[in-house]
Amino acid sequence: MRRQISSLVMRRLLIALITLLIVSIAVFSATALLPGDTATILLGQSATPEAVEGLRKAMHLNDPAIIRFLKWIAGIFQGDFGTSYANNVPIANLIHGRLANTMKLAGLTAAIAVPFALTLGITAAMWRGTLYDRIVTVATIGIISVPEFMIATLAVLLFAVYLRWLPALSFTNEIKSFYDLMRTYAMPVMTLTFGVSAQMIRMTRAAVVETLNTPYVEMALLKGASRPRMVLRHALPNALGPIVNAVALSLSYLLGGVIIVETIFNYPGIAKLMVDAVSTRDLPLIQTCAMIFCLGYLALITAADIVAVLSNPRLR
Amino acid sequence: MTTSTSSGRRGIRLGYRANPVGISALGVIFLWVVVALFAPHMIPHSVGEIVDTDYFGPVSRDLWLGSDYLGRDIFSRILMGARYTLGISLAAVSIACFSGVALGMTAAVAGGWLDTMLSRFLDALNSIPSKLFGLVVVAAVGSSIPALIATLSVIYTPGAYRFARALAVNVNTMDFMVVARIRGEKLPYLIASEILPNILGPVLADLGLRFVFVVLLLSGLSFLGLGVQPPYADWGALVRENIGGLPFAAPAVLFPSLAIASLTISVNLLIDNLPRRIRDRSPE
Numbered sequence: 158m159r160r161q162i163s164s165l166v167m168r169r170l171l172i173a174l175i176t177l178l179i180v181s182i183a184v185f186s187a188t189a190l191l192p193g194d195t196a197t198i199l200l201g202q203s204a205t206p207e208a209v210e211g212l213r214k215a216m217h218l219n220d221p222a223i224i225r226f227l228k229w230i231a232g233i234f235q236g237d238f239g240t241s242y243a244n245n246v247p248i249a250n251l252i253h254g255r256l257a258n259t260m261k262l263a264g265l266t267a268a269i270a271v272p273f274a275l276t277l278g279i280t281a282a283m284w285r286g287t288l289y290d291r292i293v294t295v296a297t298i299g300i301i302s303v304p305e306f307m308i309a310t311l312a313v314l315l316f317a318v319y320l321r322w323l324p325a326l327s328f329t330n331e332i333k334s335f336y337d338l339m340r341t342y343a344m345p346v347m348t349l350t351f352g353v354s355a356q357m358i359r360m361t362r363a364a365v366v367e368t369l370n371t372p373y374v375e376m377a378l379l380k381g382a383s384r385p386r387m388v389l390r391h392a393l394p395n396a397l398g399p400i401v402n403a404v405a406l407s408l409s410y411l412l413g414g415v416i417i418v419e420t421i422f423n424y425p426g427i428a429k430l431m432v433d434a435v436s437t438r439d440l441p442l443i444q445t446c447a448m449i450f451c452l453g454y455l456a457l458i459t460a461a462d463i464v465a466v467l468s469n470p471r472l473r
Numbered sequence: 474m475t476t477s478t479s480s481g482r483r484g485i486r487l488g489y490r491a492n493p494v495g496i497s498a499l500g501v502i503f504l505w506v507v508v509a510l511f512a513p514h515m516i517p518h519s520v521g522e523i524v525d526t527d528y529f530g531p532v533s534r535d536l537w538l539g540s541d542y543l544g545r546d547i548f549s550r551i552l553m554g555a556r557y558t559l560g561i562s563l564a565a566v567s568i569a570c571f572s573g574v575a576l577g578m579t580a581a582v583a584g585g586w587l588d589t590m591l592s593r594f595l596d597a598l599n600s601i602p603s604k605l606f607g608l609v610v611v612a613a614v615g616s617s618i619p620a621l622i623a624t625l626s627v628i629y630t631p632g633a634y635r636f637a638r639a640l641a642v643n644v645n646t647m648d649f650m651v652v653a654r655i656r657g658e659k660l661p662y663l664i665a666s667e668i669l670p671n672i673l674g675p676v677l678a679d680l681g682l683r684f685v686f687v688v689l690l691l692s693g694l695s696f697l698g699l700g701v702q703p704p705y706a707d708w709g710a711l712v713r714e715n716i717g718g719l720p721f722a723a724p725a726v727l728f729p730s731l732a733i734a735s736l737t738i739s740v741n742l743l744i745d746n747l748p749r750r751i752r753d754r755s756p757e
Contacts, residue, residue, distance in 0.1 A: 179597035302737040
């Protein structure tokens with residue numbers, strides 16, 4: 158039994174690893190598709206053919222794609238992410254502080270969104286069919302159907318323009334007190350929390366509602382248990398697996414949200430770095446950022462899968 | 474919505490019971506489709522014409538939704554933007570669903586190594602966050618409109634594949650499939666005549682939901698400046714152009730966002746209020 162679980166978990170991890178390999182091939186070949194020669198782009202139109210050829214040789218662009226791919230992968234394993242085209246700085250230096258910034262933003266959002274969403278999701282399922290439930294459901298559908306930049310612009314409009322409570326832009330280097338920190342992070346975190354919570358509330362509610370439809374919950378109802386007791390004592394322990402699964406899955410929506418939120422609030426994180434890299438066509442930087450994002454995303458969905466396996470006795 | 478008039482078994486009646494939310498959502502969608510089709514005949518001002526001496530002008534009788542950062546009429550630009558947002562998204566989602574569903578049914582019917590390979594590969598593609606995928610591909614192939622359509626359809630094919638395959642696997646175990654196989658029917662017949670009719674309803678509902686994702690991703694990319702490029706502008710690009718008006722609470726920032734929201738919320742509500750018979754996963 159125990160061995161079966163660990164073999165299932167190992168299988169998941171192996172699948173994640175294979176997926177990561179395929180993803181890295183996809184990312185590499187997508188950036189290798191670039192029409193036009195990188196050396197020509199870097200040197201400009203007026204470069205002499207000799208100069209272009211020299212640069213090509215220096216950058217190993219004449220090697221076959223498979224060799225370049227293997228070199229790139231090997232470099233990543235050694236912590237060498239290559240050099241940015243745009244400003245000729247090692248990518249590791251560029252990413253270092255930015256990654257920490259993004260993690261801060263994501264961590265803060267998760268710390269707020271998870272308890273908030275779980276409370277709303279579980280209570281909505283508890284009072285299913287009431288006005289409260291309907292309001293929560295309609296609000297989450299509304300938020301899910303709307304682009305993140307709209308939530309962000311509405312938040313800026315409300316809190317920075319009309320109410321004048323908060324600054325519209327983030328400046329993380331001017332933080333002196335806790336109050337400053339709150340003011341700076343309030344808007345980006347709020348925007349991200351909205352999107353992530355909406356996903357999480359929907360999935361949590363669905364998971365709890367599903368357990369509420371089981372015979373043993375009906376039994377609890379028939380023996381006269383109150384609604385909160387029925388949900389919290391009888392249903393919730395069994396819905397815990399799907400709920401944790403839902404949390405991990407919704408947190409992976411953070412990755413998409415972060416791209417928009419960092420851009421709109423000018424937050425110096427890794428997503429902003431990547432968007433800038435796309436506009437300057439800085440390929441090594443794009444590749445590295447993309448791999449970091451995919452790694453985070455895969456880690457989250459693999460975690461969700463493993464939790465689902467561990468929590469479901471039928472899957473064991 | 475597919476309303477079948479062919480009265481086969483039990484004589485299906487034309488139409489379904491009307492649900493007010495669903496009907497009004499359908500109305501909004503219909504309105505935007507009409508706008509997208511006939512925009513050039515409906516716009517009060519030319520999209521490139523500077524009609525206001527002031528930028529980020531307020532709502533007025535002449536300029537219904539105010540003016541943008543150059544003093545152009547936002548109402549006209551939104552109407553024309555509908556063409557890009559709806560057109561690109563619809564083209565992308567049709568390609569994605571067509572190829573995804575075709576591959577999914579093939580994988581389910583053929584089984585074996587083809588199924589395994591396809592599923593592994595497409596699941597791997599599926600585990601790249603869509604916005605990130607969009608960024609990487611746009612960086613590589615640029616953001617011309619055909620490139621955008623291709624990118625978006627590649628991003629959403631794996632999801633459609635997964636959905637269709639899960640449905641088709643169920644149908645595949647039915648008795649009539651065994652009979653058809655024994656009759657010696659070939660793969661194209663099996664997927665087109667035996668599987669497809671049995672999964673069509675849920676597949677169309679899924680197409681609607683996927684359409685919302687595509688609209689959101691396209692708007693997101695355009696908002697980042699990597700989607701539809703000037704002189705054309707879809708709704709996401711309109712928000713980006715006018716983001717400078719945010720501190721003045723300019724209507725030019727608000728209304729394009731509202732246009733996106735009205736479309737996506739309507740599609741979601743419509744799908745949510747579809748009769749069970751169309752939406753349900755399990756074929757009857």
